Amino acid sequence: MFLKRVELQHELIPTYKKYPFSIPSIKNLHQLNFDNNVTFFVGENGSGKSTLLEAIADKCGFNTAGGGRNNYYNVPFSNSSLGEFIRLSWLPKVTDGFFLRAESFYNFATHIDEIGAEDIRVYNAYGGSSLHEQSHGESFLSLFLNRFRGKSIYLLDEPEAALSPQRQLSFLKIIHDLASEGNSQFIIATHSPILLGYPDATIFSFDEGTISEVEFEETDHYKITRYFLENRERFLREIFGD
Incomplete structure (x- = not known):
């Protein structure tokens, strides 16, 4: 691992009434420690997971529209509103890496x-x-497969957006090959129960107004997906009101 900790510098925040500090999980953040080379951020849309991931990318010097430190191009509204208020702690610091932002990948x-x-x-x-x-x-x-290599940090925002279930499994193998060498770190915001199933990963939930570590089986992504697969007809009757 390279990135050890993210701290929110509360003393610099002018008000908690405006975005992104109005997001409960961000407002209540003090520091977040990374003890694993594969970490997942989970939570509902608007919970703050992508906001924090983007801020980390900004602080790393990556293009917040997607890319690395040497990718210079502009996309409207791609600037991080949180980056200048966080502090990153490294051991050791790395400068290579990539920020994948699925929604702006076309621009990249x-x-x-x-x-x-x-x-x-x-x-x-x-x-x-x-x-x-x-x-x-x-x-x-x-x-x-081609851009990712060792001694780098990879920040990925919903990489499953373009991946079929089979390709998500292929992606898990890519993560494993890079992470098992001990010189790649992944922080991934995702809704995919397949990706979340990566063995021994740390999972931080942004729901409930705080950022807290949870087990895979405790995530809504796992529980809802399992319930649907095991009780599809009953599940559909419940949501359709039949």
């Missing part, structure tokens, strides 16, 4: 094409061809 792929127009070798880090010439799922896996 366009950025790579612009660079590739001047130097085709750029595509070597993305499977040898334009990310736009691959399916959404293929482009994500090309990124993971």
Whole structure:
């Protein structure tokens, strides 16, 4: 692991009435310790998990629209509103890594094409061809397989967005291969019960107004998915009111 701790500098916050400090999990954050090289953030939309992940990416110097430290392009509303209020503690500090933001991945792929127009070798880090010439799922896996390497930190916001269940399993293998070498760290915001099933990972829940560590089987993602698969007809009758 490289990133050991995230601290919210409350003394710098002008008001808790405005976003993002109005989000309960952010407002109540003091410090979050990372004791595992694979960590997941879970919670409902709006719970603050992506907001904190984006702030960490900003503090790492990564493009908050997606990319690493050397990817310079602009996407409206991609700036972090929390980054300047957090402090990161490293041991040791790393500068290599990547921030994947699923919702703006199209813009990142366009950025790579612009660079590739001047130097085709750029595509070597993305499977040898334009990310736009691959399916959404293929482009994500090309990124993971070719761009990700050791001694780096990877911050991924809902990587399952473009991955089928089978490809999510392939992604788990990629995480395992990199993390087991001991020189890659992953922090992943996700809704996927498949990804959350990664063995021995730390899972932080952003629900209930605080950030707290939970077990895989305690997550709503696991409980709801299991209940649905085991009781599909009953579950559907309940939500349809039949």
